[in-house]
Amino acid sequence: MNFFDLNAWLGVWPFRSLRDNTPQTLLARLQRAGIKAAAVSQIEAALHRNVQPANEKLAEAVEPFKKQLFPMATINPRFPGWEEHLRRCHEVLGMKGVRLFPVYHDFAADGIEARRVVGACAERGLIVVMPHRLEDARQRHWMDPGQTLDLNQVANLIEAVPGVTIAVTNARGIMGSALWQRQELRKKNWFFDLSLAEVHYVLHKDVNRMRELADFIDEGGADHLVFGTHTPFSYPSAARVKAAVLPVEPETLKKICWGRANQLMRLGMPE
Amino acid sequence: MVELDIEEWLRYPKIDMHCHVWNLANEKEEQVSSEQLILAGEMLGITEFWCSSPIIGGLIASVEAVREENDTILRAIKRHPQHIRGMCFVIPGHYQMALDEINRCLDSGMIGIKLYNQYRINDPAVFPVIELAIERKVPILEHAGYLHAREDLDSQPLISHGEHFAEVSARYPEAMLIHAHIGGGGDWEHTVSAMRHGSPNLYCDVSGSNLDDGQVEWAVAEMGAESVLFGTDGTMTGSVGKVIDATLTEEDKSLIFWKNAERILAAQGARPTQPREVVG
Numbered sequence: 001m002n003f004f005d006l007n008a009w010l011g012v013w014p015f016r017s018l019r020d021n022t023p024q025t026l027l028a029r030l031q032r033a034g035i036k037a038a039a040v041s042q043i044e045a046a047l048h049r050n051v052q053p054a055n056e057k058l059a060e061a062v063e064p065f066k067k068q069l070f071p072m073a074t075i076n077p078r079f080p081g082w083e084e085h086l087r088r089c090h091e092v093l094g095m096k097g098v099r100l101f102p103v104y105h106d107f108a109a110d111g112i113e114a115r116r117v118v119g120a121c122a123e124r125g126l127i128v129v130m131p132h133r134l135e136d137a138r139q140r141h142w143m144d145p146g147q148t149l150d151l152n153q154v155a156n157l158i159e160a161v162p163g164v165t166i167a168v169t170n171a172r173g174i175m176g177s178a179l180w181q182r183q184e185l186r187k188k189n190w191f192f193d194l195s196l197a198e199v200h201y202v203l204h205k206d207v208n209r210m211r212e213l214a215d216f217i218d219e220g221g222a223d224h225l226v227f228g229t230h231t232p233f234s235y236p237s238a239a240r241v242k243a244a245v246l247p248v249e250p251e252t253l254k255k256i257c258w259g260r261a262n263q264l265m266r267l268g269m270p271e
Numbered sequence: 272m273v274e275l276d277i278e279e280w281l282r283y284p285k286i287d288m289h290c291h292v293w294n295l296a297n298e299k300e301e302q303v304s305s306e307q308l309i310l311a312g313e314m315l316g317i318t319e320f321w322c323s324s325p326i327i328g329g330l331i332a333s334v335e336a337v338r339e340e341n342d343t344i345l346r347a348i349k350r351h352p353q354h355i356r357g358m359c360f361v362i363p364g365h366y367q368m369a370l371d372e373i374n375r376c377l378d379s380g381m382i383g384i385k386l387y388n389q390y391r392i393n394d395p396a397v398f399p400v401i402e403l404a405i406e407r408k409v410p411i412l413e414h415a416g417y418l419h420a421r422e423d424l425d426s427q428p429l430i431s432h433g434e435h436f437a438e439v440s441a442r443y444p445e446a447m448l449i450h451a452h453i454g455g456g457g458d459w460e461h462t463v464s465a466m467r468h469g470s471p472n473l474y475c476d477v478s479g480s481n482l483d484d485g486q487v488e489w490a491v492a493e494m495g496a497e498s499v500l501f502g503t504d505g506t507m508t509g510s511v512g513k514v515i516d517a518t519l520t521e522e523d524k525s526l527i528f529w530k531n532a533e534r535i536l537a538a539q540g541a542r543p544t545q546p547r548e549v550v551g
Contacts, residue, residue: 019485032272033516136481138416138423138456146420172480196482201311203505205293207300210307234482238512240277245314245508
């Protein structure tokens, strides 16, 4: 089984020293967990106003590893000239998707800035990835907003922008989220990764809600799952363990772990 | 770098020393819940769960309410003696009645004590509980974490953290004290480091939904592999994955997944419910 990680990172997180955050060390760490390739962006761009220098740095850093590490642009839709950043990242630097940080760049995920940038990504056929959280809010540094992405807003965004493809990474509470609960959105192109959600058991006093991904899959959610680890913030093998016990057929598992990201990012990699 | 064999590690035997079985609407629901817990554990090599049913939110509940929670655990043990073991929850401020409840539960087959956030572990109100734990040779697992955001502290003003555990460990070095879930929220680097000079009987468990890379190695570096326990607190795949992925020796992982819990059981003359060699 091949694994493609839609949720990996390079660079620096200011509040905790991360290991394996350079292209060489990240790749080695992922390969130790049996993961062949990954989509990456530069962590610190989430905290920069002008994100483009970080995007340029990312493109240069992954160039020697272009068959294994695929760069994703960070776009700040509140910064003047973001349209040019997007154009350059896509057309010149060859980036395969975009990551957005409503919490850190201070815009509503269903507001006008989000709709414009997501609409522009849809026109280019680029997937948009939004982390639900970068770090657990309960340990946040006082300089970190420490808020999670509002999934109601993400649901509104998906409804408002035709043709959008969105992946929410590092999330829990998938079954109860507006993306799943709003029935009219179930056929849309949105995805959750495996990095944080549990599979067959979570602590819950309602016996009908103690299986997380297993219930999600039972109700038809397997088409909305994609493999991701949140490395180097998190341990990559945690997602491998989730994949190992995911209650799906082998062909579906292959799609979740490799084929889906390959397709969403238009990578054309062999199965 | 050698690739990890995830499937093989899933078969590796594990004792989950921090989990819960809840007091639900009826016994049928309790049965469904504990059966799902066991099923999920079997896929991951977890052979036994040390379970409690604490009253949360800092609530100083009645003695009767506490007893009802513990009766839930006793029922679960009776249903699944091969898989579920009990940690007796008490509120130390009930004083003699808390001690009586501990003796009742231990005499009924439970193997440890669970404290939540009604009292910090270093509060003198807890000392009689610690002294009884020493006498009965059982561990105390207390809900803990180094929180610092105002809204978090407002909701749990008396939560314990590593500094409190270190203080009590110095006072009672023979007490088996377990700082719960270093991945359960809060600054895990801070709370673990505060315990680095604790007695050999001071432990932490790695459970919790926070899967930060380096967490397990940090606990081993600061406290020693003999002082780190495997638990899930319901984050089953995540907790298994973080120990598998940790850059530690196989012997260290063996201590975390099994041998440290086995040693805690041995102090009271107990053993794991299933021998390690027949698992998987």
